[in-house]
Amino acid sequence: MKLIFLGPPGAGKGTQAIKIAQRFQIAHISTGDMLRAEIREGTKLGMEAKGLIDRGELVPDDVILGMVKNRIQKEDCKNGFLFDGFPRTIAQAEALENISAIDYVINIEVPVETLIRRISGRRMCADCGAGYHVSTYAEENCKCGAALYQRDDDKEETVRNRLVVYERSTKPLIDYYTGKGLLHTVNGNADIDVVDAAIRAVITQ
Ligand code: AMP
Numbered sequence: 001m002k003l004i005f006l007g008p009p010g011a012g013k014g015t016q017a018i019k020i021a022q023r024f025q026i027a028h029i030s031t032g033d034m035l036r037a038e039i040r041e042g043t044k045l046g047m048e049a050k051g052l053i054d055r056g057e058l059v060p061d062d063v064i065l066g067m068v069k070n071r072i073q074k075e076d077c078k079n080g081f082l083f084d085g086f087p088r089t090i091a092q093a094e095a096l097e098n099i100s101a102i103d104y105v106i107n108i109e110v111p112v113e114t115l116i117r118r119i120s121g122r123r124m125c126a127d128c129g130a131g132y133h134v135s136t137y138a139e140e141n142c143k144c145g146a147a148l149y150q151r152d153d154d155k156e157e158t159v160r161n162r163l164v165v166y167e168r169s170t171k172p173l174i175d176y177y178t179g180k181g182l183l184h185t186v187n188g189n190a191d192i193d194v195v196d197a198a199i200r201a202v203i204t205q
Contacts, residue, residue: 001026001080001203002100004087006173007108008166009159010115010122011188012195014131016108017084019196020203026080029071031064031088033129036151040126054152056161058169061091069099088170093177104203105177108188108195112163119159123148 001024005013014030021028035053038046045067049059068086071077080103087093096102110118121134127146142148153162177183186198 001104002102003080003082003203004102004105004177005082005084005108006105006170006177006183007110007188008112008115008170009162010119011108011110012118012192013084013108015192016188016195016199017082019192020199021082023200024080024203026082027071027074027076028084029068029077029081029086030084031059031067031086032084034067034071035059036129054158056153056158056165058088058165061089061095064088064092065095065099068096072100087173090172090176093173102182104184105173105182106199106202107174107177107183107185109185110188114189115163116156116159119154120156122151122154124151 003020003026005017007013014033017028017030020026035046035049039050039053040046045063049063052059064086068083072081087096118133123132123134123137124130125132125142125144125146126149128142128144130142130144132142132148140148152158174183184202186195186202188195190198
C-alpha cells in the first residue's frame with residue numbers, strides 16, 4: 001500500500017503516520033524528518049536546507065526528489081510506504097507519477113487556530129527526533145533521555161510563513177489529487193484515535 005498524507009503544518013500528519021505505518025507494516029517517509037537528520041549530521045545537504053527550513057520556505061524540488069527516490073529503494077519499502085510532508089508542490093506530485101503509483105491521498109483537515117495551538121506546544125527530541133506536545137508531556141527530556149527542544153521553524157513568525165507557503169504551494173494538491181480520484185478528506189480536529197480510525201476506514205474500504 002502506498003499512501004500520501006496531505007495537510008498543513010500541525011494537522012497531525014506525523015502523529016497519524018506513525019500509527020498507520022506500524023499497523024500496516026509500511027515505511028513512514030517524512031521528508032521533514034529526513035532533512036532534520038541531515039542537519040543533525042551536518043551534511044552539505046543539511047547545511048544548504050537549514051536556512052530555508054528555519055525561514056519556513058520549501059527546499060528545492062530536485063533536492064527532495066533525489067532524497068525520495070533513494071529512500072523508496074530501501075528494503076523497508078517493499079510492502080509499501082506512507083509519505084508524510086511529500087509531495088508539497090505540484091511539480092513534486094508530477095515527478096512522483098514517474099516514480100511510483102499511489103493508492104490513497106489522505107487530506108487531514110484542521111482549522112487554523114488549532115494548527116497554531118498545536119505547533120506552538122510542539123517539542124522534539126534533539127537525539128532520536130521523537131515528537132511531543134507540552135499539553136500531554138510536561139517533561140524536559142525525551143523518553144530516550146535526551147533534551148527536548150522547540151524546532152526553530154515552530155516559532156510563531158515562521159509558523160505563519162509556513163502556513164502562507166502551504167496555502168500557496170501545497171494546497172493546490174487537493175484539487176490535483178481530487179482530479180485523479182485519489183483524495184479522501186478526514187477531519188483532523190478530533191482525538192488522535194478518532195482521526196486514526198477515520199483514516200483506517202478510508203484505506204481498508
Ligand atoms: P515538516 O517536518 O514536514 O513540517 O517539514 C519541515 C520543513 O522541511 C518544511 O517547512 C520545508 O522547509 C522542508 N520540507 C519538508 N518536506 C519538504 C518537501 N516535500 N518539499 C520542500 N520542502 C520540504
